[in-house]
Amino acid sequence: MSGPNTQYDPVEVTPLQPAEIDAARDAALAAIAAAGDLEELKQVRLAHAGDRSPLALANREIGALPPQARKEAGQRVGQARGAVNQALAARQTVLEAEHEERMLVEETVDVTLPVDREPVGARHPLTTGAELIADIFVAMGWEIAEGPVMEAEWLNFDALNLGPDHPARTMQDTFWVAPADSGVVLRTQTSPVQARSMLTRTPPIYVACPGRVFRTDEYDATHSPVFHQVEGLAIDEGLTMAHLKGTLDHLVSSLFGEGISTRFRPSYFPFTEPSAEMDMICFVCGGSALNAEGTDACRTCRGEGWIELGGCGVVNPRVLIACGVDPERYTGFAFGFGIDRMLMFRSGIDDLRAFWEGDVRFTTAFGSEL
Known part of the structure; x- marks a missing residue:
């Protein structure tokens, strides 16, 4: 018996199924939205946009598909990754602005206060x-x-x-x-x-x-x-x-x-x-x-x-x-x-x-x- 015709018969790859890609994208977007500061956003970036993220692993599986199915899967994965990257960039901008405002409040120097870098002397x-x-x-x-x-x-x-x-x-x-x-x-x-x-x-x-x-x-x-x-x-x-x-x-x-x-x-x-x-x-x-x-x-x-x-x-x-x-x-x-x-x-x-x-x-x- 001859084997499957890989040129025409579809190959089932679970990470590339539309429901899996949508779920990975939605999970990434939710984590990005929940990041409260730049350090948390950094961890979210590693988990959902890094080399070991679900979407990155799914992108590697595209090569296992028949040639006629690769284009559609590639577009689906690319759109999901693009949405995640855009959300990361937007959240990065918001968190950086919040961090700068917080620094201006917490680290403000009142230049009208007396300078105490030099010891105060006394009259003789x-x-x-x-x-x-x-x-x-x-x-x-x-x-x-x-x-x-x-x-x-x-x-x-x-x-x-x-x-x-x-x-x-x-x-x-x-x-x-x-x-x-x-x-x-x-x-x-x-x-x-x-x-x-x-x-x-x-x-x-x-x-x-x-x-x-x-x-x-x-x-x-x-x-x-x-x-x-x-x-x-x-x-x-x-x-x-x-x-x-x-x-x-x-x-x-x-x-x-x-x-x-x-x-x-x-x-x-x-x-x-x-x-x-x-x-x-x-x-x-x-x-x-x-x-x-x-x-x-x-x-x-x-x-x-x-x-x-x-x-x-x-x-x-x-x-x-x-x-x-x-x-x-x-x-x-x-x-x-x-x-x-x-x-x-x-x-x-x-x-x-x-x-x-x-x-x-x-x-x-x-x-x-x-």
Whole structure:
């Protein structure tokens, strides 16, 4: 018996039956429509349009058909695959647009927000300290006066009753601007600002003078050739040491807290008479370290119970005369404290050099606020 005539007898191939191709196409279209994101659509593409997909396998079986049946089967499979590819492309466009919109919402950068890529710094504690002290005096009705750091010798010494033979004029304490006989120095205190205030203002005068000063000191934990002072000058009718005491008591209580006792110790300064050194009771131990054994009883006052702040006194009449103020009518008081020293006490800083080393950790800890 002869075999089948493959040129004319049809060969049954199940994957190429119309119902099978339609089912594969419909399944692919349903999966494409159900894909919720690009990753899911990628898996659908592999399953329904990849090399191992039902339609791809059906396309390979076309060669098993008789020649006259291949055209119809090829058209049927091609139309199904074309419909799947078109659906994939359309769904790809939709999902890409949704993905981009979602990215714009979720990954939006607000360019108006502050930039935090660089660490935020802090104002230097000497700056904030000087401003705090200035605010205290402004609140009392005083003015803030400033002057140049390069000062005339007359204003720095002579006007303040420091004679030509005074030890402070020597190179041991003073930076002289070359040449040595120029008569110009880097101011050794902010007192020249007081002299300038008396020369340019008419009493009553109430000025506070914060600023940098320069002396030829060694650079160590407690000394620096550059440091900061705040000096005050009050010139009016009838001012006494009592007014000075009240003013300084208010300054101390504003800086270190209410209830801080102060005392005057007799001293000598050429520009004041009488003169005193002002001490305040230790704000940490309250003076109790005086009765303790050893000098380590209190780290702040080192067992002394009192902390020295600076010098003060009634303005010497010679200074008033030199600056054009009538000493028969007006009296005044003056004082000078180290800002660096007060901040060291207030913040527990042991080494003066910490102010100048530029360590951002120090500035952040003590410079943000007081």
